[in-house]
Amino acid sequence: MELSMLERYIKQYIEAQNGDEVVFSWQGGEPTMLGLQFFKDIVALQDRYKPEGRRIENDLQTNGTLLNDDWCQFLKEHRFLVGVSIDGPRDLHNIHRVNRKGAPTFDDVMSGVELLKKHGIPFNTLTVVNRHNATRPIDVYRFPRDVVGSTYMQFIPCVEAKDFREVAPQHWPLNSMPIIGSDAARPGNPDSVVTDWSVDPADWGYFLSRTFDEWYQKDVGKVLVNLFETAVVQSMGLSAQLCVTAEFCGKAIAIEHTGSVYSCDHYVYPEYELGNIVDVHIGELAFSARQQAFGYSKAKALPRYCRDCRYLALCWGECPKNRFLRTPEDEPGLNYLCVGIKKFHAHAGPRIRQLAARLR
DSSP states (O other): OOHHHHHHHHHHHHHTOOSSEEEEEEOSSOGGGGOHHHHHHHHHHHHHHOOTTOEEEEEEEEOSTTOOHHHHHHHHHTTOEEEEEOOSSHHHHHHHOBOTTSOBOHHHHHHHHHHHHHTTOOEEEEEEEOTTGGGOHHHHHHIIIIIIOOSEEEEEEOOOBTTTTTSOTTOOOGGGOOBTTSGGGSTTSTTOSBOTTSOOHHHHHHHHHHHHHHHHHHTTTTSEEHHHHHHHHHHTTOOOSSGGGSSOOOOOOEEOTTSEEESOTTOOSGGGEEEETTTSOHHHHHTSHHHHHHHHHHHHTOOHHHHTOTTHHHHTTSOGGGOOEEOTTOOEEEOTTHHHHHHHHHHHHHHHHHHHHHHO
């Protein structure tokens, strides 16, 4: 992002906030590829436009491979919260986490982790659960806990429609949506609608169930797991902590280097461009009628199969970008992960409700 555009964005973003804390989230791609000077410019601009009495915080999602002492000194000085992307032990991480030459990145990531520890920088871990590591849930859970030293873990299911490069979410042809449970609704089949590296829905349920057991037996109150924490909170009747399990979405808009703003970072397609901050203030774009309709459509577009589900208030159809299946009654708009989500809540539900009751 060119410096004048960056300044415009930071100024408008701060102006659009009404709380005491203003949080900037820097993601990519890999944001550290922009170089350290780019982030020095960021904090200088934030200082310039920070109103009296307000606090500005930054978080950075990185694969950790480019971190060095200079980077870490900067991150520490400016109180950045860092998220490190790591997909499990060496053999699992290196399946998909390779560099541009196809070489494995595990050692580089772990070097970055050690630098973060050396400089006392708070960090959490983000693990993408794919077709391969989903079948080894305990290894994937214990590695960030025991080796990396993570006390906050995010697990994100890898779900990519085969045509994701050409077709925007909710623009799939109806005749391309397979029925739940069919071969086309699972990865690894010739007629599958997802990429081969996408997680299998049943394996997603298995992964969550097994990791929940480990967490419940050993780590409640010591290790925070995003999907488990929000399930407990929602079972208490409180609002979801994650957009994917919330009734409505639309609060996670994304901005590209051109200044164009999109409804969500999963919806960076022309069909979901809200406008450009050169022409319209980012606050107006974020609260525009079009963006509000996008957020409310998450619940409005649910098929009857979801509305009648006992787990509706814990799931809300998960992320709309994954709703490219048809229900057993042939209604479109069912989430690809439905089988796994149900499997998890059926398995963990009683203990989640126990935790919720204790916390009320």
